[in-house]
Amino acid sequence: MSVLQRDPQDMLRVLDEGGEPVGEVPDLSDDELVTMYREMYLARHFDTRAVSLQRQGRMGTYPPLSGQEGAQVGSAFALDEEDWLFPSYREHGAALHRGLPLKRTLLYWMGHEKGNRIPEDVNMFPVAVPIATQVLHATGAAWAKKLQGEDAAVMCYFGDGATSEGDFHEGLNFAGVFDTPNVFFCNNNQWAISVPRERQTASATIAQKATAYGFEGVQVDGMDPLAVYAATRAAVEKAKDPGEDERRPTLIEAVQYRFGAHTTADDPTVYRDTDEVEEWKRKDPIPRLEQFLRNTGRLDDEKVEAIESSVKDEVAEAIEAAESEARPEPSEMFSNVFAEQTPEIRAQAEAFAELHERRGDEGFLRE
Amino acid sequence: MSVLQRDPQDMLRVLDEGGEPVGEVPDLSDDELVTMYREMYLARHFDTRAVSLQRQGRMGTYPPLSGQEGAQVGSAFALDEEDWLFPSYREHGAALHRGLPLKRTLLYWMGHEKGNRIPEDVNMFPVAVPIATQVLHATGAAWAKKLQGEDAAVMCYFGDGATSEGDFHEGLNFAGVFDTPNVFFCNNNQWAISVPRERQTASATIAQKATAYGFEGVQVDGMDPLAVYAATRAAVEKAKDPGEDERRPTLIEAVQYRFGAHTTADDPTVYRDTDEVEEWKRKDPIPRLEQFLRNTGRLDDEKVEAIESSVKDEVAEAIEAAESEARPEPSEMFSNVFAEQTPEIRAQAEAFAELHERRGDEGFLRE
Amino acid sequence: MSQSQQTQNLTLVQAVRDGLHTEMTNDDRVVVMGEDVGKNGGVFRATEGLWNEFGDDRVIDTPLAESGIAGTAIGMAAMGMRPVAEMQFSGFMYPAFDQIVSHAARLRARSRGRFTCPLVVRAPYGGGIRAPEHHSESKEAFYAHEAGLKVVIPSTPYDTKGLLISAIRDPDPVIFLEPKLIYRAFRGDVPEGDYEVPIGEAAVRREGTDVSVYTYGAMTRPTMEAAENLEEEGVSVEVVDLRTVSPMDKETIVKSFEKTGRAAVVHEAPKTGGLGAEITATLQERALLHQEAPVERIAGYDVPYPLYALEDYYLPSVARVEEGIRNAVEF
Amino acid sequence: MSQSQQTQNLTLVQAVRDGLHTEMTNDDRVVVMGEDVGKNGGVFRATEGLWNEFGDDRVIDTPLAESGIAGTAIGMAAMGMRPVAEMQFSGFMYPAFDQIVSHAARLRARSRGRFTCPLVVRAPYGGGIRAPEHHSESKEAFYAHEAGLKVVIPSTPYDTKGLLISAIRDPDPVIFLEPKLIYRAFRGDVPEGDYEVPIGEAAVRREGTDVSVYTYGAMTRPTMEAAENLEEEGVSVEVVDLRTVSPMDKETIVKSFEKTGRAAVVHEAPKTGGLGAEITATLQERALLHQEAPVERIAGYDVPYPLYALEDYYLPSVARVEEGIRNAVEF
Numbered sequence A, B: 001m002s003v004l005q006r007d008p009q010d011m012l013r014v015l016d017e018g019g020e021p022v023g024e025v026p027d028l029s030d031d032e033l034v035t036m037y038r039e040m041y042l043a044r045h046f047d048t049r050a051v052s053l054q055r056q057g058r059m060g061t062y063p064p065l066s067g068q069e070g071a072q073v074g075s076a077f078a079l080d081e082e083d084w085l086f087p088s089y090r091e092h093g094a095a096l097h098r099g100l101p102l103k104r105t106l107l108y109w110m111g112h113e114k115g116n117r118i119p120e121d122v123n124m125f126p127v128a129v130p131i132a133t134q135v136l137h138a139t140g141a142a143w144a145k146k147l148q149g150e151d152a153a154v155m156c157y158f159g160d161g162a163t164s165e166g167d168f169h170e171g172l173n174f175a176g177v178f179d180t181p182n183v184f185f186c187n188n189n190q191w192a193i194s195v196p197r198e199r200q201t202a203s204a205t206i207a208q209k210a211t212a213y214g215f216e217g218v219q220v221d222g223m224d225p226l227a228v229y230a231a232t233r234a235a236v237e238k239a240k241d242p243g244e245d246e247r248r249p250t251l252i253e254a255v256q257y258r259f260g261a262h263t264t265a266d267d268p269t270v271y272r273d274t275d276e277v278e279e280w281k282r283k284d285p286i287p288r289l290e291q292f293l294r295n296t297g298r299l300d301d302e303k304v305e306a307i308e309s310s311v312k313d314e315v316a317e318a319i320e321a322a323e324s325e326a327r328p329e330p331s332e333m334f335s336n337v338f339a340e341q342t343p344e345i346r347a348q349a350e351a352f353a354e355l356h357e358r359r360g361d362e363g364f365l366r367e
Numbered sequence C, D: 001m002s003q004s005q006q007t008q009n010l011t012l013v014q015a016v017r018d019g020l021h022t023e024m025t026n027d028d029r030v031v032v033m034g035e036d037v038g039k040n041g042g043v044f045r046a047t048e049g050l051w052n053e054f055g056d057d058r059v060i061d062t063p064l065a066e067s068g069i070a071g072t073a074i075g076m077a078a079m080g081m082r083p084v085a086e087m088q089f090s091g092f093m094y095p096a097f098d099q100i101v102s103h104a105a106r107l108r109a110r111s112r113g114r115f116t117c118p119l120v121v122r123a124p125y126g127g128g129i130r131a132p133e134h135h136s137e138s139k140e141a142f143y144a145h146e147a148g149l150k151v152v153i154p155s156t157p158y159d160t161k162g163l164l165i166s167a168i169r170d171p172d173p174v175i176f177l178e179p180k181l182i183y184r185a186f187r188g189d190v191p192e193g194d195y196e197v198p199i200g201e202a203a204v205r206r207e208g209t210d211v212s213v214y215t216y217g218a219m220t221r222p223t224m225e226a227a228e229n230l231e232e233e234g235v236s237v238e239v240v241d242l243r244t245v246s247p248m249d250k251e252t253i254v255k256s257f258e259k260t261g262r263a264a265v266v267h268e269a270p271k272t273g274g275l276g277a278e279i280t281a282t283l284q285e286r287a288l289l290h291q292e293a294p295v296e297r298i299a300g301y302d303v304p305y306p307l308y309a310l311e312d313y314y315l316p317s318v319a320r321v322e323e324g325i326r327n328a329v330e331f
């Protein structure tokens, strides 16, 4: 039986909190497993540095991901090269696995549109801030792949809060009707800013919402990267049509926790207990995978130290690069609105340039 | 076990197609049963006349209900005086049960806003044309009743097509979270204009969509008014909190068929087989209930004839009354926008009046 | 358009269908999607026969969900397809409003050109056909105010086909509003096959020297009729049909006004915040020194569109247009 | 406001909270609902402490669904409650757009007064706080173009509280847009307890004789600063703060213009189709004979609102406002 066919209320697990296998370990090479660990570690370290950049006024509002690395990296790992990824705004970890340079992620949160310009060789869509809107884009993209006869799965991330939006419903419903090659991946981190999961919906699980769309929903321990990988891989394969007319979308609910604030503008102590946070920290996906890798001889102190130091260098370099990026030219505001500038936009751009020339940056920048 | 607790894929029935009981006949008096029959009959006759008025150019586009009388009247019958009804645009049968004068329904489809002015003593909302939008109004109204401490259920009608809209999802999700006293009643008539039920969603039933919201969904034979009554009554009671914390909304899927066109502007022969129509006509709720009432001695030829002739008179009178209603004053356009006219609207109304005075109706009316 | 092209005599809605058919034949990235567009051929028959010819993968009946239609179409467009999404009536575009303004309009800018959105959203639009509630909207101003969208409103069968082909070929999203009052009101010559009418260019429908009247869509007809009536009274009216309301052809608009110094705008949309305001503001911005009278705004009233018993009083009529033009001339 | 009332020195966002608190105390039909408005007190703390004081039934954290919030609030309003729905940012109102324009705006008209919709939809609005994407919109023109909605945009703490109380008491739906750039930029005296600032009345913030400048919300500050700078150059600028953008106080608008004959409008919203067009059209409609120069529109550009590295270039700055006013004066 496929892992997708289990009762949506029966959560899939591979590793327990101590890193001991309690389910079937997916078939990944030693290298892959260590890379998975390294990327989770990288995501965590990146996150810590990003939060502190924001605190120092070197970056704008930023949404941290700590605690969610297992779900992000584990799931992104299950994608093949040709597959696509549609993120929300928090999937910096999944993005780095896909190959989005950390510098781009930093630039975006530093207020540069360029950060949203995904390199041509990375099959990923830009960040989606309006909640759940990307579910429809991902469905449409998968539908396009199917109509174009390309065999690619389209992964879409969203939060627990996003499941309340109409666009979540419409996207999954279209996917069910048109059998689009989608994997809908809900990062259920228990909170939508201050609103707890129980206030979001009365259904016992989010996975069971798939029933409404006539396809499978599975709940997985989102703090367990190997369980996440296993479920996602099955869903990716199913999306790519293993046999006659078996291509179907899947809804995955990865049960996890956001250790930090919703964004750097948020203070979670106002609405949740530190006890709850502590409890979830004991499920931290990083030590859990590390323990498993150590227990099975794939990782040791030396390797871990090497990873730590390479990760630190990598992040430091990215920050350095992002910070030395010049501020975009103000004229860029007027480009890329349309393929060709309209006369009105051209006139506005010219008027702006003239005034900027005359009054300089002081005529515009506020302190 | 409540009828609401059955498997959403197991359709509830009370009468078979020949009018023989195959389930528990609900506890309704003879009078009530005959009234139910009469109202279904009235709805059918009203519908026939309305369609022909449209054909004769005496009314605008009109959405017929033939085939759906059992679901409409059976469900409306299950409401108590204090309950509220939120219709879509096709529930003329449910509306007449609630006490909306037929004349109002006619006026509305004759293009008079007055038809949408529900009398003060009728607990019903105006028609909702934008699909599924009324689901949220009904949820909000039920929530208001609960917050105001009033014990009233709020019934909301919508079609199978409506279940694809985001507002359906958001409404049911709110209802589940806030335990609002709602009955969500889906008139699944198999078609959303030309789009068949299977194209609308891949879920096996619409009833099972309730799983996504954490409350019960039940499928009922919508061509069987007694089954509809039984399920709706159970849902109304549940909405009104039979015991400690048991107040919950319910989703009812009434499986039925629209015998005629979507609206008088539609030609169903373009998209569906007459065979299908014929097959469903054999399930017609009116002869079915009639047979049951005759078999159980509640109805005979004489009574049926009396009903027929009183119904004809009633509809004829309503048509007469609607057609002799004066065209609304053009100035009514400018009233009821706000409680008090704004200066701009007042100025526009005055300019209009001046021009109308000067140029007369010929200055405005197109042939 | 080459000399040798054959022409057909089509209604406006037939021209829509012909435009779709032409581009579907030319370009297999084009798909048509929406409610009832398939076997049923659209509630106005704008997609009649396309499903038979192009099949279920290119003429797609969707579930009843406008945000779903627009949002999936955006995803398709980003992946290299050319979706033409039908909204059954413009009054039912609002559930898709977020997808249209937050995403379709901004995908190119947000991604600095990495992703684009060559999407056409078509909708029957405007009043006058005694339709039910919410079926008679004209809210083009909403879309014209959102940077990143083009908004086209044709008034003749010829323009309809040519503009629709241009819209489908446009690399950016186009809102294509079809005045359903004149879907079948008259016929016009429409070339077979391929041609474009460029987006962003107005057409002078009638030359005149006393006053410029700007209009578009279904209001072009009462405006032309009023202009003819006034001609008989000795008033020479120039009628400019905008055809594209965003981006507006300000050059043509201003040029006409420089000649006449007097103007009126005619649209069905409510007066306040309608495009009449934008046109007026533009005229006084660019040509105040030519202005001899206030620009008259002949528009829908600032009230919800009434049910059909009163709609003729709501819509600008020939008489109202005449009076408005006369005010501009006699000021 | 009675003489004896105590005043507090509040920021604009505190005035929002005080207005909500006052009306929740006065009228138990008032409920506050939205995302994170409860225990969290709103992402800007506009509802801070209300949940503690009034409890879960009157300060309601909803699921994350804007159409759901607006639509259920309409149902509540129709049943005699007075919901105040918060949209977390005005850029996230679009999912609720259909409910707002198709229902809230029309319930009274559609039902000929049988049902009404005394609903307030509040949202932090506008740019300038280095917020993420989609958080800096100013699209008041969308709502102002829909008949049946009132649209309020305050610029001072005093007005904020008084207008919010008026909005809650208003028998019809009010869109209440709060300029978040000035949520905490300064403080002002705000009476304790009850008072109303009437909807539909503009305020002359500064008298002047050479030119009238119309603005509202956060743009009032750079406009005032520009006016002061120009005063030093000998230009006397009158500044009119609209406060309510729909219905507009055309009387005050026109009166000022009749005095000065020159005008500018300042708003953050994109120029094309923004309220500057409506104001300009109104001025030339009612007072063309006084007009001595084109009305300058100093507005956001017709481009998607840029990420924050460039937002200062997008928003009308003091320098741009000065230049615009000067153009109007020197024409």
Ligand SMILES: Cc1ncc(C[n+]2csc(CCOP(=O)(O)OP(=O)(O)O)c2C)c(N)n1
Pocket (backbone or CB within 6 Å): A090, A129, A130, A131, A158, A159, A160, A161, A162, A163, A187, A189, A191, A192, A193, A262, D035, D064, D066, D088, D092, D095
């Ligand atoms: C349509 C919309 N409404 C509101 C917001 C404001 N907002 C940003 S994140 C958020 C909570 C999202 O919660 P969830 O979906 O669980 O994702 P998480 O942030 O927990 O990853 C809200 C309300 C938004 N971005 N978009």
Ligand SMILES: Cc1ncc(C[n+]2csc(CCOP(=O)(O)OP(=O)(O)O)c2C)c(N)n1
Pocket (backbone or CB within 6 Å): B090, B129, B130, B131, B158, B159, B160, B161, B162, B163, B187, B189, B191, B192, B193, B262, C035, C064, C066, C088, C092, C095
């Ligand atoms: C938001 C919206 N989109 C489209 C329409 C046009 N329309 C009117 S009825 C209808 C089909 C409705 O189907 P269903 O919900 O099954 O109800 P039925 O008409 O079968 O009773 C459509 C698409 C509409 N009224 N509102």
Ligand SMILES: [Mg+2]
Pocket (backbone or CB within 6 Å): A159, A160, A161, A187, A188, A189, A190, A191, A192, A193
């Ligand atoms: Mg969450």
Ligand SMILES: [Mg+2]
Pocket (backbone or CB within 6 Å): B159, B160, B161, B187, B188, B189, B190, B191, B192, B193
């Ligand atoms: Mg149906």
